[in-house]
Amino acid sequence: MGRSPCCSKEGLNRGAWTALEDKILTSYIKVHGEGKWRNLPKRAGLKRCGKSCRLRWLNYLRPDIKRGNISHDEEELIIRLHKLLGNRWSLIAGRLPGRTDNEIKNYWNTTLGKKAKAQPLSSQSKSNKLKKQAIDSDTAEPSDSTADKVQVIRTRATRCTKALVPLTHSQLVLPTDDHDQIYNRNSTSTDPLQPQVVQQNYLVDHPHNQDSNNSNLGYGDEEAQENMHGAFYSADFLNLSCCNEFEGSNFDEKMESATAAAGYINSNISIDQDQSQLQNLNETTTMDCWTTACLEDNATINFESLAFLLDPEEWP
DNA sequence: AATAATTTCAACCGCGTTATT
DNA sequence: CAATAACGCGGTTGAAATTAT
Numbered sequence: 001m002g003r004s005p006c007c008s009k010e011g012l013n014r015g016a017w018t019a020l021e022d023k024i025l026t027s028y029i030k031v032h033g034e035g036k037w038r039n040l041p042k043r044a045g046l047k048r049c050g051k052s053c054r055l056r057w058l059n060y061l062r063p064d065i066k067r068g069n070i071s072h073d074e075e076e077l078i079i080r081l082h083k084l085l086g087n088r089w090s091l092i093a094g095r096l097p098g099r100t101d102n103e104i105k106n107y108w109n110t111t112l113g114k115k116a117k118a119q120p121l122s123s124q125s126k127s128n129k130l131k132k133q134a135i136d137s138d139t140a141e142p143s144d145s146t147a148d149k150v151q152v153i154r155t156r157a158t159r160c161t162k163a164l165v166p167l168t169h170s171q172l173v174l175p176t177d178d179h180d181q182i183y184n185r186n187s188t189s190t191d192p193l194q195p196q197v198v199q200q201n202y203l204v205d206h207p208h209n210q211d212s213n214n215s216n217l218g219y220g221d222e223e224a225q226e227n228m229h230g231a232f233y234s235a236d237f238l239n240l241s242c243c244n245e246f247e248g249s250n251f252d253e254k255m256e257s258a259t260a261a262a263g264y265i266n267s268n269i270s271i272d273q274d275q276s277q278l279q280n281l282n283e284t285t286t287m288d289c290w291t292t293a294c295l296e297d298n299a300t301i302n303f304e305s306l307a308f309l310l311d312p313e314e315w316p
Numbered sequence: 317a318a319t320a321a322t323t324t325c326a327a328c329c330g331c332g333t334t335a336t337t
Numbered sequence: 338c339a340a341t342a343a344c345g346c347g348g349t350t351g352a353a354a355t356t357a358t
Contacts, residue, residue, distance in 0.1 A: 014327085014328080015326090015327075015328095015351095015352085016326070016327080016352085016353095017326085017327090035343095035344090036343090037343075037344075038342075038343065038344095050343090050344095051328085051329090051344090051345095052327075052328080054344080054345085055326085055327065055328080056326090056327085058345095059326075059327085060326075087347065087348085088346090088347085089346080089347065090345075090346060090347085101345095101346075101347080102325080102326075102327090102347095103325080103326095105325095105347075105348085106324070106325050106326085107324095107325090109324090109325095110323065110324055110325080111324095
């Protein structure tokens with residue numbers, strides 16, 4: 001009853017790939033495209049299992065791949081992302097064009113992990129250190145005083161095959177004191193609580209471009225509100241970004257930074273999970289839905305804890 | 317120069333999740 | 338609904354390269 005092996009191991013090559021194998025694989029994929037890995041070796045005439053072919057292509061043969069010479073900026077970014085995400089190498093790699101999860105993982109294990117441990121806060125600006133101190137005091141765990149205690153946000157790695165259109169700005173109601181209403185002024189859906197599921201290439205207006213006077217934040221601090229707006233919108237936004245539809249979109253720098261920062265929160269969550277959460281919701285707010293869907297177990301989201309990532313200076 | 321120890325990184329492996337039948 | 342296929346992820350391994358003795 002167990003899971004069947006991905007391919008028969010008998011008579012297959014293992015270990016390092018030869019130049020000829022690389023050539024065969026590359027030309028096959030150039031003609032037929034990626035995917036169908038299980039059948040690929042047979043069709044291409046390779047004595048490798050599909051998994052091995054996939055790995056070779058993704059980590060080595062893809063034309064857009066950068067290899068070696070990881071820049072200082074990239075290092076900084078990896079360290080920050082690792083603080084935020086932990087060992088979610090594919091998510092981290094997703095923000096470093098041309099880098100693979102395997103390369104980043106290796107680089108971390110051999111180089112950056114040690115560096116990060118040795119100089120945990122060395123590169124942070126004073127203001128961000130202050131922000132971070134405030135954050136740490138808010139989210140402090142009763143642990144040792146090392147810099148490793150920054151809360152890691154873990155999402156579920158799932159395949160994204162369709163996108164849930166985020167509510168537009170005027171449809172959003174951030175948490176209110178009584179948690180009693182969700183309005184949806186511009187909705188085309190008959191039921192304001194029903195998510196609108198569309199195909200991947202469906203474009204929606206980004207809330208950034210819309211009027212911003214309708215939110216009802218329960219937060220006094222203006223900066224926190226602003227950061228939260230950015231983070232929240234961007235978190236929605238990145239749901240689509242994870243489907244590769246928004247890469248390279250033309251937003252201003254700050255918004256991109258916010259997008260990048262907040263996107264990590266849920267860039268890889270299952271849209272269907274969201275959908276079911278939304279369908280089941282009763283008196284919870286939209287925000288509750290997103291955060292519930294985004295986080296596992298007992299983790300709680302604190303958008304302000306991402307504020308330091310919203311500073312454009314902090315992102316290359 | 318020889319050998320041991322350490323580092324690097326490509327590749328493998330097992331497992332979780334979604335898609336398909 | 339269950340079983341299976343397919344995909345993708347993160348942890349681990351081990352050969353090759355490099356450095357230390």
